[in-house]
Amino acid sequence: MKQITLILLVVFFLTGCSANRVNTEFKFGNKLAKRGLWKEAYYRWTRALKAGDDSAAIHNNIAISLEYQNKLAEAEAEYQKALKLSPGNEYIKRNISRLKKRMNPDIESDFEEKKDLKKMKKKDKRRRK
Amino acid sequence: MRRAIIIVYAVVITFIIGSCRTQPVNIVRIPVKSSTTIDFIKYKDIVYDPVKVEKFPSEYDPGPSIDYFFLNELPKTIKKPIRRYNSEEKPVSDLKEGELLLIGGEISLKIKERNVIDEQKGRKKRRIFVKIENWELQLEIFFRDAATGKNIFSKKLKETYNGADRKKPAYNFEFLFRKITEKFVRLVMGLGRLETRYLIK
Numbered sequence: 001m002k003q004i005t006l007i008l009l010v011v012f013f014l015t016g017c018s019a020n021r022v023n024t025e026f027k028f029g030n031k032l033a034k035r036g037l038w039k040e041a042y043y044r045w046t047r048a049l050k051a052g053d054d055s056a057a058i059h060n061n062i063a064i065s066l067e068y069q070n071k072l073a074e075a076e077a078e079y080q081k082a083l084k085l086s087p088g089n090e091y092i093k094r095n096i097s098r099l100k101k102r103m104n105p106d107i108e109s110d111f112e113e114k115k116d117l118k119k120m121k122k123k124d125k126r127r128r129k
Numbered sequence: 130m131r132r133a134i135i136i137v138y139a140v141v142i143t144f145i146i147g148s149c150r151t152q153p154v155n156i157v158r159i160p161v162k163s164s165t166t167i168d169f170i171k172y173k174d175i176v177y178d179p180v181k182v183e184k185f186p187s188e189y190d191p192g193p194s195i196d197y198f199f200l201n202e203l204p205k206t207i208k209k210p211i212r213r214y215n216s217e218e219k220p221v222s223d224l225k226e227g228e229l230l231l232i233g234g235e236i237s238l239k240i241k242e243r244n245v246i247d248e249q250k251g252r253k254k255r256r257i258f259v260k261i262e263n264w265e266l267q268l269e270i271f272f273r274d275a276a277t278g279k280n281i282f283s284k285k286l287k288e289t290y291n292g293a294d295r296k297k298p299a300y301n302f303e304f305l306f307r308k309i310t311e312k313f314v315r316l317v318m319g320l321g322r323l324e325t326r327y328l329i330k
Contacts, residue, residue, distance in 0.1 A: 033328055035154045035157055038138035064326045091154050091327035098324060102161055 005031065025051065026058060038068040056086035060095065072103055134191060153330050166319035167272055167282050169207045171227050178214040178233040180270070185238050189298040191306070198310055206314055224276040234270035238302075241265075242295075263294040264290045266305040270313065286312050 029044030045058050058085035063078035079096045086092060169175065177199045185191055196213075204211045205215050211232065249258040271283040288308045295300040314324060 027330075030155065030328060030330060033157060038159075055148070060327075060329050064157065064328060070162070089329075091329060095326050098326065102324070124310065 012111070023048075023053075026053060026126050029061065033065065038065045041065055042069075055090060056082040056092065058082075059085065060089075063099075064095065067099060067102075072099065075099060076103075136165045155328040155330060156325050157328045158325055160315075160321045161324045162319065162321035166177040167317060168254045169209050169230070170228050173228050175207075175209055175211045175230045175232065176275070177211050178231060180233060180268075181235040183235065183237040185302075186240070189302065191302050192237070194303065194306060198306070199232065202310075203314070206318065226274060226276045229275035230271045231275045232270070233273070234281075236266070236267065236268050239265040239267075245292075260295060262295045262301075264293045264301050264305060266290075266302070266309060268309050268313065272317075277294075282317070284313070284316060288312075 010075075025044050025048040027097055029041040029048065032038075032044060033041035042062060045062045045065070047060070049058050059078050061084035063075040063082065066075035066078060076096070079092060079099060082092045083089065083096065176261045177196075179192070180195055180199075182191060182195070190314050200213060201210055212310045214231070214233075243263060244258045245261055247257045267287050269284075270286070273280050286309050287304045289303055290305050293304075312322065316319075
């Protein structure tokens with residue numbers, strides 16, 4: 001019995017460690033991006049992705065860094081992956097619409113900027129409540 | 130009983146922490162490079178025809194500030210001198226393409242007054258109506274090849290400042306004008322505009 005608990009503890013500890021590492025890579029990437037170090041942030045996020053964190057947030061953020069590097073087609077693919085993982089996410093939808101507008105400046109955006117931002121804020125408030 | 134209390138406390142604390150959670154995104158700005166860049170080296174002479182100033186409050190004249198930007202700050206950025214347009218210059222018909230670049234345009238201001246309640250703190254809570262102003266500054270600018278008459282660059286830039294103090298028109302104007310000129314310089318230098326994106330935390 002003791003051995004089993006010991007093994008379980010070790011397993012929990014190891015999984016906890018790896019999850020923590022992924023999380024720190026992701027958060028560190030976010031910090032770097034906020035400071036404008038997009039290439040370094042991209043590296044951190046891809047490391048987190050390789051470590052097994054296949055979340056919508058990571059794909060979305062990677063897409064933004066690709067946009068920064070002017071790799072628009074790759075960025076769109078990453079946004080689509082993010083949207084697949086989190087279909088209702090308004091922020092990702094908004095990013096995609098802006099990228100599309102950037103790729104084809106003539107097309108009208110799917111979102112009306114101000115109205116949409118207000119709606120998003122309202123939704124956020126509701127979620128918090 | 131104790132357990133139940135602990136569980137209730139835990140639930141309450143989780144709700145409190147959950148409600149204190151900040152917005153799940155960071156707003157970041159990425160530069161989007163513009164395709165239109167002006168080749169200033171090509172032009173021998175760059176001339177500034179003072180922009181027309183419209184609808185400004187009578188107590189404030191933005192002219193000197195605008196002129197200072199175009200005649201002192203912009204030349205440092207583009208690394209070429211800019212001089213003021215002189216009406217007694219040689220006629221445009223004598224010029225060749227790429228000889229003279231003319232900078233001109235128009236700047237206009239819209240002010241909307243609004244009454245807001247200013248609640249004063251103290252023993253007796255007084256509610257006073259205060260007048261504030263919403264300022265909207267628009268700069269319409271063009272760079273024109275004087276010989277051909279073609280606009281090689283033209284843009285309308287707009288900035289707003291809500292809740293401006295009506296007693297400080299100089300500050301309000303400078304605040305908006307700096308914002309606009311920052312945008313303008315980015316466009317002229319081909320650095321592109323900044324677009325916002327949502328970085329998910």
